[in-house]
Amino acid sequence: ADLDLQAVHDEMVAVAYEAGRMILAANPADIDTGTKLNSVDIVTEVDKGVEKMVSTRLAAALPSVAFMGEETYKPGMRLGPEPTFVVDPIDGTVNFVHSLPGACISLGLAVDRAPAVGVIYNPWQDLLFTAIKGRGAYMTRLKGTPPQKLPLAKAPRPLEGLGTALVAVEWGSGRDGPNFELKTDVFKKLAGSRDIGGSMVHSLRSMGSAALNLAAVAAGQLDAYWEGGCWAWDVCAGWCILDEAGGRMASGNPGDWHPALEGRVYLAVRGAPSGQGELIEEFWGVIGD
Ligand code: IPD
Structure with missing residues (x-):
């Protein structure tokens, strides 16, 4: 049934x-x-x-x-x-x-x-x-x-683009080899690039919980959340909440949820009337996919 x-x-x-x-x-x-x-x-x-x-x-x-x-x-x-x-x-x-x-x-x-x-x-x-x-x-x-x-009625201005975004990133526990290189490279590019519509992201945040990051993106309190390597239990609940709040998970792979998701890169973006396509493109442009 x-x-x-x-x-x-x-x-x-x-x-x-x-x-x-x-x-x-x-x-x-x-x-x-x-x-x-x-x-x-x-x-x-x-x-x-x-x-x-x-x-x-x-x-x-x-x-x-x-x-x-x-x-x-x-x-x-x-x-x-x-x-x-x-x-x-x-x-x-x-x-x-x-x-x-x-x-x-x-x-x-x-x-x-x-x-x-x-x-x-x-x-x-x-x-x-x-x-x-x-x-x-x-x-x-x-x-x-x-x-x-969700998103909350008192969420900040509409999502404009990466140049005015508050973006969550996480260190996670995988901190060696290519995994570490990828993370530090992305953090550096996001924090330092002045080439995002002539500006930089407002700031980066690492709050220490994948699920709370996804919930904050769904609420509109964060604009985006990037993590290189999550497990199914880190993202299952938050993914549903994000989707239902009009946000979008890019580069996740719900059809093939092997729990060992290391290496799988997630980008969650909050809801926007015109969709999230532009911000996602800007993002991959900055970090160079
Ligand atoms: C971890 C946290 C952390 C994230 C890791 C997760 P845990 O979950 O969400 O912020 O960076 O990828 O595995 O170990 O505290 O359940």
Whole structure:
């Protein structure tokens, strides 16, 4: 039977709030921290505990939906066409271990390998972003208050182009070889080029959470977000929210979501009445694709 996406969304929101309570209850100073691919690819017992709670609750409520989570992912796992929850229990783990309050739970549902529902929750700000494919994207600033439609009515001026843009970029944990060269080269070109319609990007931001970057682009608070190498759980929820807010993900590849997305370059651009084509072209022009 077809999934009732509204019911799935409502369950995901309830689970996200529960995850938020767990994250806020933890004291980063007291928790065990380990590493995965390298010394800056960090995982804590809270990431694992939240993922366990999320997978258990979602399996009980929606047993027909498959599950893929950052902390239980094993090399070789592939995202299939069947409805699958794609979950990052704490997106922004490095911020979390430093008690910098910019992290979230990112809960996506993929159907046919494309994002269908997205729920992102930052518990420090009690800030919830949600979307269901075809039904718009919303932000709720405090639990119980009315959701605001995205992009926000108070978003800044219309997107003009890269020359007046605020652009998020991230270091991620892959920082060697060609991956590192690509990142530093792009950062340098974006920050320093005076050749973008005679000006430069307003500035670059690195807030430490792919999902929160995508949500901010969807809201209209950032103009674009570039990252060279993300995983499916970093982007599934945010991608749905971005799409539903009229934004666009360029160079992603929803039809072939191998979770090992290293090397895959993402550029998310916020909604614009005349489309995002020009900014995307300017962007590739500056960084030289
Ligand atoms: C990471 C964060 C980071 C981004 C990485 C992600 P994690 O997720 O979103 O900002 O640069 O690509 O993997 O490890 O905190 O869940």
